Amino acid sequence: MTAPVLVPILGDQLSRSISSLADRTPADTIVLMMEVAEETTYVRHHKAKIALVLSAMRHFAAALREAGWKVDYVTLDDPANTGSFTGEVQRAMARHAPRGVQVTEPGEWRLARIFDKWRKDLGVRVRVLPDTRFVCPxxxxxxxxxxxxxxxxxxxxxxxxxxxxxxxxxxxxxxxxxxxxxxxxxxxxxxxxxPAPPRFEPDGLTRDVLDLVSDRFGNHFGTLDNFNWPVTAEEADRAVAAFLSExxxxxxxxxxxxxxxxxxxxxxxxxxxxxxxxxxxxxxxxxxxxxxxxxxxxxxxxxxxxxxxxxxxxxxxxxxxxxMPGMAEANALDATRPLPDFWWTGETRMRCLSEAVRTTRDNAYAHHIQRLMVLGNFALLAGIRPQEVADWFLAVYADAYQWVELPNVAGMALHADGGRLASKPYAASGAYIDRMSDYCGTCAFKVKVKTGPDACPFNALYWHFLARNEKRLAGNARLFQPYANWRRMGADRQAEYLASAEAFLATLMPAKPGWAREA
Known part of the structure; x- marks a missing residue:
């Protein structure tokens, strides 16, 4: 009997059309799916994000089995689980003695490096195929x-x-x-x-996962109380239909x-x-x-x-x-301030930021303007270290994988790449948030006031950002008018803005070590 091919499928590769299965048949294939501790804690993911991935994986494995595939599934609470992809692939090879390993390229740089090591170390042919689910190879x-x-x-x-x-x-x-x-x-x-989004009541598989996550990751950010994400292709199709029609x-x-x-x-x-x-x-x-x-x-x-x-x-x-890998360490504006504690607690008098953190905590979700023009804008203006911001975004959102999160944070939100991805920093004062939201009317700060203890902090922070980065950004054609306005203000008014921003920044308490990554 011919030895099988081992096909590892990762937690974000839950497509029946995945390239690693496209040329395989159930007769001589072992599908390997692994829940590993390494993936749940390389950043301390939101509880609902962990639950979503594990539940979707278990449902996908069940669908493959129903379609006739042999699936070797390693659960997170398996006592023999090594906690890493490499450890579980090695154990699976000992169980099945495959003639080769076939896998679809991963979405993240760190996993690509792991796949490179498999090619060298596993002792069988390791075939890494392109991910054909994208339009642009x-x-x-x-x-x-x-x-x-x-x-x-x-x-x-x-x-x-x-x-x-x-x-x-x-x-x-x-x-x-x-x-x-x-x-x-x-x-x-x-x-x-x-209209309210469609609801997807947890079935038995999902309830088991929710219990597992609650027990094992109870000290992670977020709540499971509102878990309502689709976990199967059929549920996702219902979600698509509801969005299109409603x-x-x-x-x-x-x-x-x-x-x-x-x-x-x-x-x-x-x-x-x-x-x-x-x-x-x-x-x-x-x-x-x-x-x-x-x-x-x-x-x-x-x-x-x-x-x-x-x-x-x-x-x-x-x-x-x-x-990559340079994007992960990019910091073109030399931003060094630690991430504020309220990004985890939501305890801030700034209504826009407390709302963005609340919905993130409750749902593992915030929409793109909350992410870019509230959270990202604040981090840009306050000069928060890009790597801490990226870790936070990667940890807290259900849709966040490094390939999609990091360019949005480092390139779009923080201009940490020096403008390679976006032609100008997405910096804005409180007037933008007032125009695009109803937050400001009930905020403790006054959006129309420009400086002083009652002023919206975004107002002074905007000019503080431009002033401290003038040598880097003044040549940007899209910032010509803001810098012209800054220079027309006069020294006294400039000093008011800078002092107001500095006074606010002095109130920021850094987050405790270990919130995003283990200290």
């Missing part, structure tokens, strides 16, 4: 990047539209425009009542709006399932496109959604692999 992205001086997402996105044919009329963009951003910047309006039509208009207590607004809430592999991104976009073509959703909403999936998501994946 990595070699194609590297070729695209090599031909350009500036790597801007807009141009890449247009290429992805042409490649997929999404929202295209021949070689022209549908609606006569590539980008409908101006229509997608609506602020909050009174009386907005977004929230997509208004998604574009309010995608940047923030309303206290409305944690999901009109957002899709599909990124956790998408990044696990439970949803095919191109099929998702084709279904969204059909909503426009069949008259059920406006083009600006559909274009904005498709841009996030085949534009931004694909672009940051390419940038991650292009710039």
């Amino acid at each position: 990595l070699p194609d992205f590297f070729q695209w990047a090599a031909a350009r001086r500036e790597l801007r997402m807009e141009w890449f996105y247009r290429d992805m539209r042409r490649k997929t044919g999404l929202l295209m009329e021949g070689d022209k963009p549908a609606g006569g425009r590539w980008n409908f951003d101006p229509e997608n910047r609506g602020g909050p309006e009174s009386g907005l009542t977004p 929230r997509l039509p208004l998604f574009g208009r309010y995608q940047d709006a923030m309303v206290a207590g409305q944690d999901s607004m009109f957002h899709a809430l599909l990124s956790p399932a998408l990044n696990l592999g439970l949803i095919d991104p191109v099929e998702l976009c084709r279904r969204a496109e059909a909503e426009w073509r069949e008259g059920r959703a406006p083009i600006e909403a559909v274009e904005g959604f498709i841009r996030q999936v085949i534009g931004w998501r694909e672009y940051i994946r390419g940038m991650y692999w292009l710039d």
Whole structure:
């Protein structure tokens, strides 16, 4: 009898079309799935994030078995579990004596290094296949990047539209425009009542996982009380259908709006399932496109959604692999302040930040403007060390894997890459948050006051950021006007802003060691 091929499948590779299984048959394949302690604690992940991944893995294993595959599944509480991928692959090889190992390339740099060691150390052929679930293969992205001086997402996105044919009329963009951003910047309006997302009641498998996580990771950030993520492809399909029919039509208009207590607004809430592999991104976009073509959703909403999936998501994946490992240590603005304690506790008088931390704690989720223009903006203005911010984002969000989280934090939010990914820092004063949210009206600080103890801290922090980075940023054409305004203020007014910012920064207490990583 021919020895089998061992196919390890990682927790974010839960797709029946995964390349490592595409040329295999159940007759001579052993699928290996591993819950390992190393992956739950390399950062101290939100309890709901751990539960989501483990539950989705167990459901995927059950679906494979039902389809006739032989699955060797190692649970986290198996007494023999070594706690690492390499240890479990070695144990599986001893059990099954495979003639080779076949695996799909991982999403993260550190795992790629582990796969490289397997090639050297396992004593059998280790075949690492491309992840075909993305529109743009990595070699194609590297070729695209090599031909350009500036790597801007807009141009890449247009290429992805042409490649997929999404929202295209021949070689022209549908609606006569590539980008409908101006229509997608609506602020909050009174009386907005977004529909509730669909609920996915935990079944027996998920309840077992929730008990396991509660017992083993009870001291991690977050709560399990609101766990409501889809954990199977079938549930994810229901989530897609609910978004398309109930929230997509208004998604574009309010995608940047923030309303206290409305944690999901009109957002899709599909990124956790998408990044696990439970949803095919191109099929998702084709279904969204059909909503426009069949008259059920406006083009600006559909274009904005498709841009996030085949534009931004694909672009940051390419940038991650292009710039690693240096991206992980990038700090072009020399930001060194420790992460504040309130990023974990939510105990701050700043309403926008307390709301962003609350929804993150309650749901392992906050939408992209809360992440970028509240949390990220604050970290940028306050000069918080990028590596601590990246660890926090990686730990707390259900959809966060380093390939998607790190470029967004280091490149988009913190300008730590010096502008390689984004053409200017996403810095803003309290006026932006006031325009895009209803937070400021009930905040302890006054957004219209510019300096002093009652002023919104974002106001003085904005000018403090520009002043301390003037040598680095004054040559940026997109910051010409802010720097011109700063220079016109006069020395006394400048001194007021700087003193107000310094007084606020002196109140920040650093987070205790070990919140994100073990001390």
